[in-house]
Amino acid sequence: MSNSVVELFAGVGGFHLAAKESGWKVIWANQWEPGVKVQHAFDCYTKNFPDTVAVNDDIANVIRDIPKHDLLVGGFPCQDYSVAATKAKGIQGKKGVLWWEISRVIKLRKPPYVLLENVDRLLKSPTAQRGRDFAIMLATFEELGYTVEWRVVNAADYGYPQRRRRVFIFAWRNNTDWGKRFKGCQSREEWLGEAGLFPTVFGTKLDKVGEVDLEPKQTTLADFTDDARPKARSRKTKDPADSERLLDISNNWQAYKLSPFKKTGIMAKGKVWTANYDAVYDGERKLLGDVLEPKVTDPWFYLDKDELESWKYLKGSKKEERIVKATGFKFTYAEGPLPFPDPIDRPSRTMITGEGGKAPSRFKHVIKDSTRKLRRITPVEAERLNGFPDDWTLTDTMPLNFRYFCMGNALVVPLVTEMMKGIQ
Numbered sequence: 001m002s003n004s005v006v007e008l009f010a011g012v013g014g015f016h017l018a019a020k021e022s023g024w025k026v027i028w029a030n031q032w033e034p035g036v037k038v039q040h041a042f043d044c045y046t047k048n049f050p051d052t053v054a055v056n057d058d059i060a061n062v063i064r065d066i067p068k069h070d071l072l073v074g075g076f077p078c079q080d081y082s083v084a085a086t087k088a089k090g091i092q093g094k095k096g097v098l099w100w101e102i103s104r105v106i107k108l109r110k111p112p113y114v115l116l117e118n119v120d121r122l123l124k125s126p127t128a129q130r131g132r133d134f135a136i137m138l139a140t141f142e143e144l145g146y147t148v149e150w151r152v153v154n155a156a157d158y159g160y161p162q163r164r165r166r167v168f169i170f171a172w173r174n175n176t177d178w179g180k181r182f183k184g185c186q187s188r189e190e191w192l193g194e195a196g197l198f199p200t201v202f203g204t205k206l207d208k209v210g211e212v213d214l215e216p217k218q219t220t221l222a223d224f225t226d227d228a229r230p231k232a233r234s235r236k237t238k239d240p241a242d243s244e245r246l247l248d249i250s251n252n253w254q255a256y257k258l259s260p261f262k263k264t265g266i267m268a269k270g271k272v273w274t275a276n277y278d279a280v281y282d283g284e285r286k287l288l289g290d291v292l293e294p295k296v297t298d299p300w301f302y303l304d305k306d307e308l309e310s311w312k313y314l315k316g317s318k319k320e321e322r323i324v325k326a327t328g329f330k331f332t333y334a335e336g337p338l339p340f341p342d343p344i345d346r347p348s349r350t351m352i353t354g355e356g357g358k359a360p361s362r363f364k365h366v367i368k369d370s371t372r373k374l375r376r377i378t379p380v381e382a383e384r385l386n387g388f389p390d391d392w393t394l395t396d397t398m399p400l401n402f403r404y405f406c407m408g409n410a411l412v413v414p415l416v417t418e419m420m421k422g423i424q
């Protein structure tokens with residue numbers, strides 16, 4: 001197999017680092033932060049990968065510049081994927097939805113393989129029709145001629161120091177090595193539990209496999225055969241977002257209370273097999289304490305005494321009446337306690353983009369360090385939680401808070417390295 005990679009939504013290059021470690025070569029990358037003048041993530045990317053062709057523009061403007069490649073990778077925002085019929089233009093996917101840009105790249109360049117990352121909420125969105133957006137995504141892959149394997153992976157389950165749960169989506173064209181492997185596989189159980197990409201890389205104990213159909217009006221998971229509605233035909237359309245089939249799923253996907261898509265699954269020719277699984281892992285386990293810098297001298301990282309009560313309040317459990325200012329609507333707001341400080345003998349909680357800054361917050365990590373004082377984590381510790389090298393995000397212009405923002409957006413690199421090695 002050749003080894004060229006195109007990296008979309010590249011951020012500070014988590015996929016690129018994994019590619020380097022696993023024998024792939026990124027030949028073209030795209031990163032553009034909408035609505036801001038200074039492009040910190042892009043600057044960080046080019047500082048670390050000066051020899052890679054990297055383009056700083058809205059992906060929608062540069063799709064035709066993308067060269068042919070073997071593997072398309074990217075972590076992209078979870079948005080509303082619904083499609084609508086508009087009077088003027090026929091069917092149109094919602095504007096600005098990055099999934100359609102990805103599907104256009106796939107349609108144009110037909111990469112043999114695609115590896116994508118997203119928040120696990122993707123499997124459950126939107127609330128009123130759980131699973132609809134993922135179904136639209138799977139159906140798009142189907143129309144483009146791909147088979148898809150997905151898995152929600154929590155990095156901490158496989159020894160990494162952060163509890164970060166993300167869905168990874170691996171898609172292949174049928175005429176590839178993975179296509180042949182899939183064709184030769186005896187059963188869906190075998191694929192999801194042993195032979196597929198994810199179980200080859202990550203220890204897996206599979207639950208019972210259930211079936212789902214992408215036909216949107218099912219009353220139960222397995223009840224799709226007697227659906228009398230005529231199927232919207234999968235006709236080739238110029239733009240993936242224009243498909244009647246996707247419009248049908250978008251309009252008619254059931255009001256599921258729970259998503260029919262479980263933690264792992266495959267989609268082949270419009271049929272979906274899906275199951276939950278338990279991680280099997282008995283290797284070394286890294287904990288929050290393992291990534292801490294031994295000596296932090298800058299007082300900026302330590303909690304101010306006069307803000308301690310604020311921190312305690314935000315981290316604590318609460319049940320209180322709140323009012324929506326605009327409407328005067330009253331509601332009860334309740335949340336449980338978070339550990340304060342964060343235990344360093346466990347993997348950390350998920351890092352989010354708001355991790356930076358001095359202000360007290362429920363979600364920022366606070367640890368008691370070797371000086372017995374409370375402090376927030378440093379940017380280097382944030383980088384280590386994602387498996388990036390120290391000071392990866394230290395550039396001439398990157399503001400301190402933005403270093404954390406980039407890490408909140410990024411991924412656990414060695415997890416992806418394992419996947420990319422597995423694809424080879």
Ligand SMILES: C[S@@+](CC[C@H](N)C(=O)[O-])C[C@H]1O[C@@H](n2cnc3c(N)ncnc32)[C@H](O)[C@@H]1O
Binds near residue numbers: 041
């Ligand atoms: C979830 S982050 C991906 C982070 C990346 N995987 C990493 O390791 O840093 C998504 C990225 O897409 C970028 N982005 C958002 N809209 C974009 C667009 N229209 N065109 C190109 N990039 C975009 C954001 O700036 C952000 O860096």
